[in-house]
Amino acid sequence: MAEEFEPRIVAFLCKWCSSAGCDLAGVSRMEYPPNVVPIQVMCSGSVSPLYIFSAFNKGADGVLVSGCHPGDCHYIKGNYYARRRLNLVKKLLEYVGLEPERFQMSWVSAAEGTKYTQIIKDFVKELKPLGPQTKLRRDR
Amino acid sequence: MAKIDELKEEARKLLQEGKVKYIIGYTTGTDGWSAVPAFIRTAEEVDRIVWDPTCVHNLTKFLVDEKRRKSRSRKPDTRPVGLFVKGCDSRAVVVLLQEKFINRGDVYLLGVSCEKAGVIDDRKLAQKLKGKKPMKVELGDNGRIVISTPEGTLEVPAEELLADRCLECRANFPVVFDVLAGDKVKRAVEKPYGSLEKIEKLTAEERFKFWKEQLDKCIRCYACRSVCPMCYCDECVVDSVNLSVTADTSAEEKAQRIKWLQRSAESSENFVYHFVRAIHLGGRCIDCGECERACPLDIPLRFLNKKLEKEASELFGYEAGFDAELPALIACFRDEDPQDFIR
Numbered sequence: 001m002a003e004e005f006e007p008r009i010v011a012f013l014c015k016w017c018s019s020a021g022c023d024l025a026g027v028s029r030m031e032y033p034p035n036v037v038p039i040q041v042m043c044s045g046s047v048s049p050l051y052i053f054s055a056f057n058k059g060a061d062g063v064l065v066s067g068c069h070p071g072d073c074h075y076i077k078g079n080y081y082a083r084r085r086l087n088l089v090k091k092l093l094e095y096v097g098l099e100p101e102r103f104q105m106s107w108v109s110a111a112e113g114t115k116y117t118q119i120i121k122d123f124v125k126e127l128k129p130l131g132p133q134t135k136l137r138r139d140r
Numbered sequence: 141m142a143k144i145d146e147l148k149e150e151a152r153k154l155l156q157e158g159k160v161k162y163i164i165g166y167t168t169g170t171d172g173w174s175a176v177p178a179f180i181r182t183a184e185e186v187d188r189i190v191w192d193p194t195c196v197h198n199l200t201k202f203l204v205d206e207k208r209r210k211s212r213s214r215k216p217d218t219r220p221v222g223l224f225v226k227g228c229d230s231r232a233v234v235v236l237l238q239e240k241f242i243n244r245g246d247v248y249l250l251g252v253s254c255e256k257a258g259v260i261d262d263r264k265l266a267q268k269l270k271g272k273k274p275m276k277v278e279l280g281d282n283g284r285i286v287i288s289t290p291e292g293t294l295e296v297p298a299e300e301l302l303a304d305r306c307l308e309c310r311a312n313f314p315v316v317f318d319v320l321a322g323d324k325v326k327r328a329v330e331k332p333y334g335s336l337e338k339i340e341k342l343t344a345e346e347r348f349k350f351w352k353e354q355l356d357k358c359i360r361c362y363a364c365r366s367v368c369p370m371c372y373c374d375e376c377v378v379d380s381v382n383l384s385v386t387a388d389t390s391a392e393e394k395a396q397r398i399k400w401l402q403r404s405a406e407s408s409e410n411f412v413y414h415f416v417r418a419i420h421l422g423g424r425c426i427d428c429g430e431c432e433r434a435c436p437l438d439i440p441l442r443f444l445n446k447k448l449e450k451e452a453s454e455l456f457g458y459e460a461g462f463d464a465e466l467p468a469l470i471a472c473f474r475d476e477d478p479q480d481f482i483r
Contacts, residue, residue, distance in 0.1 A: 049419045050377060053412045054400045070479070080473035083482065084456065088422045088470075090481055091451045092415060095339075097348025106483040119483055135348055138408040
């Protein structure tokens with residue numbers, strides 16, 4: 001029997017909200033797919049578009065950037081900058097023909113463990129029919 | 141096309157009075173017909189300056205070199221540099237001013253309005269001439285381009301020869317200048333992003349095929365980076381292996397450096413390089429078309445930059461290079477920025 005495709009998702013989670021939300025999901029023993037590689041960053045605004053391109057280049061099937069809700073940023077406005085910048089990144093990736101589902105962004109607060117698990121569940125569900133991401137992946 | 145006699149007179153005066161260090165303009169190249177950048181240092185040389193539809197170059201790039209030269213010299217000459225600017229070039233100056241890369245006092249801008257024409261595309265001209273050698277390319281009175289060849293003159297409607305970017309240009313006269321030649325006539329552009337339509341209407345798979353085919357050609361000569369007035373970083377992320385490697389950087393340290401992308405010209409790496417360049421130019425590119433002109437493999441780089449220009453204008457109502465007082469596109473935000481893509 002052929003093994004089912006398990007997508008690999010790289011998630012850039014901001015330290016103050018989303019990472020804590022992810023942690024809450026963990027300590028509350030909520031179940032969600034183990035396809036995510038969480039990477040803690042100080043702020044969603046510190047996620048350079050290059051991180052995202054590089055993740056795809058190194059074989060990620062999906063990339064998630066998650067930060068605090070607008071107005072809740074620890075650094076007051078980092079997530080606003082991220083929202084603007086990553087919107088352009090999303091448009092660019094779609095423009096060159098990458099499936100729009102592969103790059104996602106979310107707002108997850110430190111109390112939203114359930115929302116986090118739901119986002120991951122949905123993300124994995126959307127990625128499975130797409131198959132492995134080969135368009136931007138390095139061959140070797 | 142604008143007459144630049146007055147500008148030349150001004151240039152001569154500036155040089156005689158020593159108000160500028162030198163003037164960067166266009167002169168006729170060694171092939172006898174196409175313009176090349178010229179550095180004019182004395183009043184006598186001013187006669188060499190020309191202005192015709194072959195003045196394609198964006199001379200703003202030289203301001204970046206000038207700044208480097210100034211920062212290296214012990215006793216810098218702080219007089220401004222005279223610079224000939226078209227509409228698009230002047231917007232490049234505005235972006236540099238906006239980013240505080242240069243000061244307004246560093247340049248003396250001799251603006252030339254393209255009026256209703258623009259500059260020609262070499263490739264379109266070559267196709268038109270079918271191997272004949274041009275001797276002079278001028279703009280006629282009736283908005284047609286007159287090409288003199290040894291076999292006689294050829295008159296072509298300007299639209300057939302103008303560069304694509306000129307056909308979509310919305311600022312065909314300088315937005316910032318000290319002296320101006322020509323009239324500020326705004327040309328009506330029906331579809332400022334019309335050229336993108338043929339790519340945008342493709343399906344995702346077709347778009348990917350198109351871009352893969354195009355970017356596979358890239359040999360990573362970085363001509364697009366070298367020619368771009370906005371690419372002024374001292375260290376480019378693409379060359380990250382060079383980042384502060386000193387005599388005592390150990391091999392181990394070097395090995396541990398993050399390599400965001402490889403230098404090899406493979407399609408996956410080329411994609412990352414061109415993404416990075418496109419994103420870095422998002423809200424900064426003023427569509428001078430130099431990257432595409434300099435590309436030895438004819439990659440339609442303009443389509444990448446133009447797309448982000450379009451998104452910036454549609455999503456955030458931002459247009460690059462019109463107001464030096466405004467903050468840059470990704471250095472500001474609004475509460476009501478679209479976020480329908482965020483969960």
